[in-house]
Amino acid sequence: DARVTQTPRDKVTEMGQEVTMRCQPILGHNTVFWYRQTMMQGLELLAYFRNRAPLDDSGMPKDRFSAEMPDATLATLKIQPSEPRDSAVYFCASGLYHSGTNTEAFFGQGTRLTVV
Amino acid sequence: AQSVAQPEDQVNVAEGNPLTVKCTYSVSGNPYLFWYVQYPNRGLQFLLKYITGDNLVKGSYGFEAEFNKSQTSFHLKKPSALVSDSALYFCAVRDPVKGSARQLTFGSGTQLTVLP
Numbered sequence: 001d002a003r004v005t006q007t008p009r010d011k012v013t014e015m016g017q018e019v020t021m022r023c024q025p026i027l028g029h030n031t032v033f034w035y036r037q038t039m040m041q042g043l044e045l046l047a048y049f050r051n052r053a054p055l056d057d058s059g060m061p062k063d064r065f066s067a068e069m070p071d072a073t074l075a076t077l078k079i080q081p082s083e084p085r086d087s088a089v090y091f092c093a094s095g096l097y098h099s100g101t102n103t104e105a106f107f108g109q110g111t112r113l114t115v116v
Numbered sequence: 117a118q119s120v121a122q123p124e125d126q127v128n129v130a131e132g133n134p135l136t137v138k139c140t141y142s143v144s145g146n147p148y149l150f151w152y153v154q155y156p157n158r159g160l161q162f163l164l165k166y167i168t169g170d171n172l173v174k175g176s177y178g179f180e181a182e183f184n185k186s187q188t189s190f191h192l193k194k195p196s197a198l199v200s201d202s203a204l205y206f207c208a209v210r211d212p213v214k215g216s217a218r219q220l221t222f223g224s225g226t227q228l229t230v231l232p
Contacts, residue, residue: 004159033219043206043222056219091159104150105220107159 002026004108006092012114018080021111023092024073032075033093033105034060034067043091049075050097082115089113118143118211122223129197130231137192137226139181139207148210149190150220151181155203163205166190177201197230204228 005024013019025032034046047057052069060067064086066078079086089112093105119142129135141147148167152160164175171183181192190207207223 006159042224045219045221048219093160104162104165106162107152109157109159112157 002106004092004094004106006090006108006111008111009109010112010114012116013082015083015115016081017115018078019082019086019113019115021077021090021092021113023075023077023094023108025075025092025094026106027073029094029096029106030072031095031097031105032069033091033095034075034077035091035093035107037089037091037110038087046077046090079113082113084115087113087115118147118209118221120207120209120221120223122205122207122226124226125224126227126229128229128231131199132196135194135197135201135228135230137205137207137228139190139192139223140188141190141207141209142188143209143211145211147190149181149183150208150210151175151179151190151192152206152208152222153203154206154225160206163192197228199230199232202228202230 007022031050033048036044046060047067049069069075089110091107091110093107095105096103121140150165151163153163154160163179164173166173166183174180179194183190204225204227206225208220210220
């Protein structure tokens with residue numbers, strides 16, 4: 001049963017600490033998305049990658065957030081330094097893009113981040 | 117710019133009754149439209165999508181949605197609601213125009229509660 005795997009599921013950290021969230025996309029998918037979900041803003045696209053290259057990270061605060069794909073099986077989202085306003089659920093999703101079309105995105109279960 | 121509106125934050129329906137969750141969209145070209153469901157503490161699960169073809173799309177768990185181009189709507193429906201359908205439902209749109217920098221744009225979500 002192919003699925004997107006995110007770790008950790010829950011993270012509580014102190015303000016100023018570095019946080020790294022990891023995502024394993026579905027094998028064979030070449031597009032990876034990072035979303036943030038909050039009560040106030042709903043689902044926001046932070047960044048997405050295709051074939052490991054960042055295509056759009058305009059939704060991400062550049063001064064503290066960074067997203068990378070070290071290889072095709074791992075995507076990371078890092079916050080340094082973290083702030084209480086970063087508290088949210090962070091979702092990774094993956095999909096397949098080919099011949100000019102995209103499949104639907106498949107979501108992981110999310111990382112619930114709490115910054116105190 | 118593409119956008120999605122889910123005008124109802126909350127929909128309550130009695131078990132066994134038909135349910136409708138509303139969605140309207142705005143996009144420059146012909147839209148790709150999606151419905152996702154989110155259960156508590158879980159990621160988003162894909163329900164159904166409209167790309168082209170028949171305006172009535174059937175998806176998982178007995179759900180269906182009707183694409184109405186003139187009304188720019190893509191309402192989610194189910195003939196007979198179950199208590200287990202209670203969840204948060206998200207409508208999403210993608211502008212398939214090549215070169216579009218943004219991927220899925222999500223609505224704000226509608227909390228569906230099915231009462232026993």
